[in-house]
Amino acid sequence: MALTTTNNPQPRASFPARPVLGPDRALEPPVAHAASGGFTLLDLLLSVLVLSILVLVALPSLTGVTTASTLDEATRELTTALDYARVLAVENQRPFGLTVSLSLNRFEVFDSLPPATPPSGGSGAATVSIVQNPHTQQAYVVDFDDIPSCRGARLLAAPAAARVLFYADGHTADPTAQSFAIGVGTQRRTVIVEGMTGVVTVE
Numbered sequence: 001m002a003l004t005t006t007n008n009p010q011p012r013a014s015f016p017a018r019p020v021l022g023p024d025r026a027l028e029p030p031v032a033h034a035a036s037g038g039f040t041l042l043d044l045l046l047s048v049l050v051l052s053i054l055v056l057v058a059l060p061s062l063t064g065v066t067t068a069s070t071l072d073e074a075t076r077e078l079t080t081a082l083d084y085a086r087v088l089a090v091e092n093q094r095p096f097g098l099t100v101s102l103s104l105n106r107f108e109v110f111d112s113l114p115p116a117t118p119p120s121g122g123s124g125a126a127t128v129s130i131v132q133n134p135h136t137q138q139a140y141v142v143d144f145d146d147i148p149s150c151r152g153a154r155l156l157a158a159p160a161a162a163r164v165l166f167y168a169d170g171h172t173a174d175p176t177a178q179s180f181a182i183g184v185g186t187q188r189r190t191v192i193v194e195g196m197t198g199v200v201t202v203e
Contacts, residue, residue: 067152071184074153075202077142078107078180078191082164082200084140085109088131089166095173096131097165100158100180106143107155109133112165156188157181170198 039047081098088096088111095112110128133140144150159178166172175195182189190203 067185067187070150070152071182071187071189073147073149074144074182074184075189075191077144077147077150078182079200079202081107081109081140081142082191082193084134085131085164086166086170086198086200089168090170093168095165095167097128097163099128099163100155101162102155102158104143105145105153105155106141108142109140153182153184155180156183164193166198171196172198 085096085098088109096110097112098107098109100107109131111131112128114129130139130141132138144153144155158180159174161174164172164174164178172178172193172195177195178193180191182191192201192203193199194201
């Protein structure tokens with residue numbers, strides 16, 4: 001008995017076709033592209049240049065802000081002292097005042113009554129006494145050069161008598177307006193005390 005066989009060929013594995021190269025080209029290996037890492041010297045120089053330009057542009061504004069802040073703080077110190085002297089005069093029903101030294105760049109709040117104990121080493125009894133600062137519990141003496149936030153501020157002008165005296169009803173000894181001038185750099189503020197009312201304003 002003859003055996004019959006079925007012709008069932010097995011599938012052949014497929015392989016990728018090899019590239020067809022021209023006669024003048026050889027098979028080149030794939031080129032690996034190096035990843036970019038860090039900054040080049042040119043990048044750093046450009047960054048420094050841009051940063052320097054920004055600083056130069058912003059510096060005048062920063063200086064102006066610092067100057068204005070110092071002037072604001074110095075003005076606040078003077079107006080607070082003047083207001084306090086006026087309040088003391090009204091509350092105690094006797095004169096209190098503020099005296100200024102332009103050369104020393106400072107001012108003091110004083111009581112018109114002489115101190116109970118004259119200062120030692122003096123040639124005579126003091127005519128006024130320095131009041132106590134309610135915040136520091138020390139003598140109310142403000143020196144702009146000793147206050148970090150006021151350094152650079154200068155007392156430029158003061159009333160002719162270099163002081164303002166408030167009476168029991170709040171008005172000052174001088175019925176006309178008395179003014180002080182404070183400056184920082186080229187900026188300037190004027191503090192005015194109205195003689196008839198004792199009210200302190202800033203211009």
